[in-house]
Amino acid sequence: MYELNLKLKTHQYPIFIGNSILQKSNILRSVCINKSAIVLVTNHTISTLWKQYIIDAFKVLSIQFYEFVIPDGEEYKNIETIEKCITFLLKKNCNRDIILIAFGGGVIGDITGFVASIYQRGVSYIQIPTTLLAQVDASIGGKTGVNHTLGKNMLGVFWHPDAVIIDTNFLNTLSRKQLVSGMAEVVKYGIIFDELFFNWLEKKYYELLNLKKEDILYCIKKCCEFKVNVVIKDERESYLRTILNLGHTFGHAIESYIGYGKYLHGEAISIGIVMAARTAEILNIINTVDVQRIIYLLKKIGLPTIAPKNMNPDEYIPYMIKDKKSINNGKIRLILPKKIGHVEIYSDIENKIILRAISNAS
Known part of the structure; x- marks a missing residue:
């Protein structure tokens, strides 16, 4: 224990x-x-x-x-x-x-x-x-x-x-579906904090999905340590804790528009992570190899990486503006990966870039 x-x-x-x-x-x-x-x-x-x-x-x-x-x-x-x-x-x-x-x-x-x-x-x-x-x-x-x-x-x-x-x-x-959904948050931690942990996930995702005891305990402990360290530094999400929302502004828009319960939270966040990575790729702040690694790992786990077919790109923006995590002086705030293991907060991204990133995830 x-x-x-x-x-x-x-x-x-x-x-x-x-x-x-x-x-x-x-x-x-x-x-x-x-x-x-x-x-x-x-x-x-x-x-x-x-x-x-x-x-x-x-x-x-x-x-x-x-x-x-x-x-x-x-x-x-x-x-x-x-x-x-x-x-x-x-x-x-x-x-x-x-x-x-x-x-x-x-x-x-x-x-x-x-x-x-x-x-x-x-x-x-x-x-x-x-x-x-x-x-x-x-x-x-x-x-x-x-x-x-x-x-x-x-x-x-x-x-x-x-x-x-x-x-x-x-x-x-x-259920397998719920287990897979939870893995979206696990992958998120690797993208945000630790490339070595991400590398480990690339090797161990099969064992995790089959609940191998040693691996699942290590994975949960590692993720909890990441979360604890951030909460101690920023309890009320004034700035640093915001980075934990990688993919969430896109994902919450999907959940709100499609209807709560139609997508599991982790499924929506997986798509949101892809959209965040695509946004970073368009802005040339992350290399294409890292974007492909992120998408490939999510796919191997069994998570969705493609935007809902019945939701147009421009239908995301009103929900993203309302998202309580995203507003910064009237602008959409996004957490974007610069590389696997490091993200930054951006609040000056034009809507046309966001719409293009959503389209690229379709």
Whole structure:
């Protein structure tokens, strides 16, 4: 088992990474001490597969246990679900001493964190991510939020968990499609931070997709280290943390236009990464060889690299302008790779360049 620590000025918490680590009751005791009740927030799919595993893990604590289950899918990541969850807590007479457990993927993590941040002015929560995407990225850093019809993650706050418990055992029942989707965020880290890690992914992608224990643990630990180091330096995404959004401004436009849930998040981000690389290529800030390596790795993993056929290039711009990560003095802000292992922030790119890059990814 690995243990990382995210230490901020006002908050710090452990990140545990391992296989079947929920069976280690000392971990749960350390994060659930003095709590009046545990409220598990999950979806129907995860509850069906893993509810008894969770109950067995938490029963050693002898604390009141509730479960709030929502439908599975990005389309349920909205303010209506938040209200239903809060109503559930009130009907159960939950006070500020409860602890919420985000048990699922990024959607569950965002919903649970948002509820925890606003219920009775803030309660504790733990992240137990069950998807690769959530384990390597979404569960760490305190971002919470829900979608609006006009834009992704437009409602939310920064609210850090008391702990993140990453148990790779949950990946064994993850669908191939979801596993592949999560790999988009893994590749993203290699492009942003570390060419050696990218090289390793080129060699090890098959082992990762087949959940070889040593490789998947190393991969998750490495990605978590990247994320922790950035969040420590820039907790609220004032500048540096923005680089983690490589491909996201394009990807969020796809998700918003096509409809939440039609593309998995990682699938949309994969296409967005290609569009960002094509933009950099047009601007001559990255060589074509690196662009082709990026596209080839995404393809080998099984991720989409071509823009949706039913979305025209000019239909991206309104959503990109609205994207909360992209605006900088009224301009679209993009994260572009200069080479594999290094990216920079750009906010002066003409729309015609962006449209050309989108067309080149079609």
